[in-house]
Amino acid sequence: MKRFAATLSLLTVLALFHVQMGVGLIALGYRVEALHRQREQLLDLHRVLQYNVLTLRSPAIISGRLKRQAIELVAPQEVEVLQRQETKVPSLSQAVSLRGAAPSKWGRWFENVYRFAASLLEARFRLD
Numbered sequence: 001m002k003r004f005a006a007t008l009s010l011l012t013v014l015a016l017f018h019v020q021m022g023v024g025l026i027a028l029g030y031r032v033e034a035l036h037r038q039r040e041q042l043l044d045l046h047r048v049l050q051y052n053v054l055t056l057r058s059p060a061i062i063s064g065r066l067k068r069q070a071i072e073l074v075a076p077q078e079v080e081v082l083q084r085q086e087t088k089v090p091s092l093s094q095a096v097s098l099r100g101a102a103p104s105k106w107g108r109w110f111e112n113v114y115r116f117a118a119s120l121l122e123a124r125f126r127l128d
Contacts, residue, residue, distance in 0.1 A: 055061050066073060
C-alpha cells in the first residue's frame with residue numbers, strides 16, 4: 001500500500017509538472033506574439049519617421065510647401081551695423097546736487113557701489 005501511494009504521488013507530481021510546462025509554453029507563445037506585433041508597430045513608426053525626415057531635408061519639397069503658403073525666400077541683404085552710443089549715467093552726487101542736498105556718508109558709499117556696478121555692467125556688455 002505504501003508503494004502504491006508513493007507511485008501515485010510521484011505520477012501526480014510528474015503530471016502537474018507536465019501541465020505546468022504546457023501552460024508555460026502557451027504563455028511564452030502569447031508573449032512572442034505580442035513582441036512580434038510590437039516589432040511590426042515600431043517598424044511602421046520607423047518608416048513613417050524616416051519618410052518625415054527625408055521630406056524635411058528635401059529642398060524641392062520645402063520650396064513647394066513655401067510656394068503653396070505664398071512665402072517667398074530672398075537672399076539676405078547687407079545689414080547695416082549699429083554702433084554703440086556712449087551714454088553718460090549721472091552719478092549719485094550729481095543727482096543729489098540737483099535736489100539741493102549734499103550726499104551723506106552713506107550716500108557716498110552708495111555712490112561708490114553704484115559706480116562699481118555700472119562699470120561691471122558696462123564691461124560685461126561692451127560691444128567693442
